[in-house]
Amino acid sequence: MAIGERIRFFRNLRGMTQKYLGQAVGFPEKTADIRMAQYESGSRTPKAELTENLAGALGVSPLALSVPDIDSYLGLMHTLFAIEDIYGMKIDKLDDEVCIRLDKNRGTSYISLLERFTAWQKEAEKYRNGEISKEEYDHWRYTYPEIEVQRTREALDSLRNKGK
Secondary structure (H helix, E strand, O other): OOHHHHHHHHHHHOOOOHHHHHHHOOOOOOOHHHHHHHHHHOOOOOOHHHHHHHHHHHOOOHHHHOOOOOOOHHHHHHHHHHHHHHHOOEEEEEOOEEEEEOOHHHOHHHHHHHHHHHHHHHHHHHHHOOOOOHHHHHHHHHHOOHHHHHHHHHHHHHHHHHOO
């Protein structure tokens, strides 16, 4: 999904108009909706600073806006092929279901991905078990990894305070 489509997705999710979002990132009221329409349609691509500002206004990680082109099955397939090449993820079959798995022989890449996937799996399980709402699960996904960094800091602070 292109960055413009992601901007539109999150803007609609937040119930914002193009004009409101445009003004929130500093565009003049007169042209705010036109500028946002240009970014959402893909006729313009936001630079890094604007992407950061848009992410802040939308309450998401800038990484959530900059996902690869997955708006077609072919685009998704080639994204997965690149993930296989770069990170060593493998296509496999488990209990007659096709799945993607991590390759344990990839050393630190495996460990790093395992930690991230484990965090994701735990949040998804909380959602499936009704421990958190869809909104809380989406917030975790759309602000990742910032929310994990915040949780780690809070856990460390809690440990420090117990030791005092």
